Amino acid sequence: MDKYQQSHKDKLFKTSTHDPYCSQRVEGSAICSQCGAVYHAGNWTWSRPENTVAHAAKDTTCPACRRVADDMPAGTLTLSGSFLQKHRDEIIHLMEHTEKAEKAEHALERIIKLSDSADDLIVTTTGIHLANRLSHALESAFKGQSDYRYSADQYGVSIHWTRDE
Template sequence: MDKYQQSQKNKLFKTPPHDPYCLPRVEGSAVCPQCDAVYQAGNWTWNRPENAVVHDAQTVTCPACRRIADNMLAGTLMLSGGFLQKHHDEIIHLIENTEKTEMAEHALERIMRVTEVADDLMVTTTGIHLANRLAHALEGAFKGKAQYRYGDSQYGVNVTWARNE
């Protein structure tokens, strides 16, 4: 055993948190009865592939619909600052358009709720990638500063975005 192997042997590696809403592999194809997303070849999508046998497909609730029903968010985006108050409608439109773009590609990335909390705005999502993408879109369009905190023991992300003006 060389020095590198010996040094790595003594380190504890943290395993990434597991998403409890990630389904085990479904045999064949499946259709979500609530949103009509299609599970085919290991992916949930909105497009039914040409070769998908829909009449033999199972009905399986997709992870995003299960999260919404259980009210178990995966991502939280908290927006604050004076800029938010002055440009509230523009920011809401950016959030909605970013969600549409992301949902077209990824069926499991959805906004659960947009809530006003005092002078702040809280957006909850069914996936960590949408919360991340929303923060990047806000930084790109309106500048500001975003901070990302991923869960150590739980699958999720908390993002804060702020711009004072």
């Protein structure tokens, strides 16, 4: 193996990182005992297809509810800047509206919590797609700068959005 092949060896054979919370499979169809999401044909949704029998077992919990219970976010969005302090209520309203739209289509995409840290607002999500969508909604509505960092060894994304006036 020459130097070029050796330098690219790790890059060529790296496996993609998968969400460990979604690796647990459910046999047949089921209903999450906490939120009511329906598992059918390998997907979690809000609607149950006709002629499908879903079992509401006490121990069946969707990946999003498990993430919330474990407080293990897949996405972390940190907002900062003087603009945040002046328009906090508008920003929170936008994030709640965006989550509602995303959650209606994708049962596993939810906000875990909004918390304050110094002058920052930290939003944690059950999925990386909702974190991305929130960041894009912020950029579209209020401009600002976003910095995306995907984890190399874990399933997750960390996004930092900032805007100063």
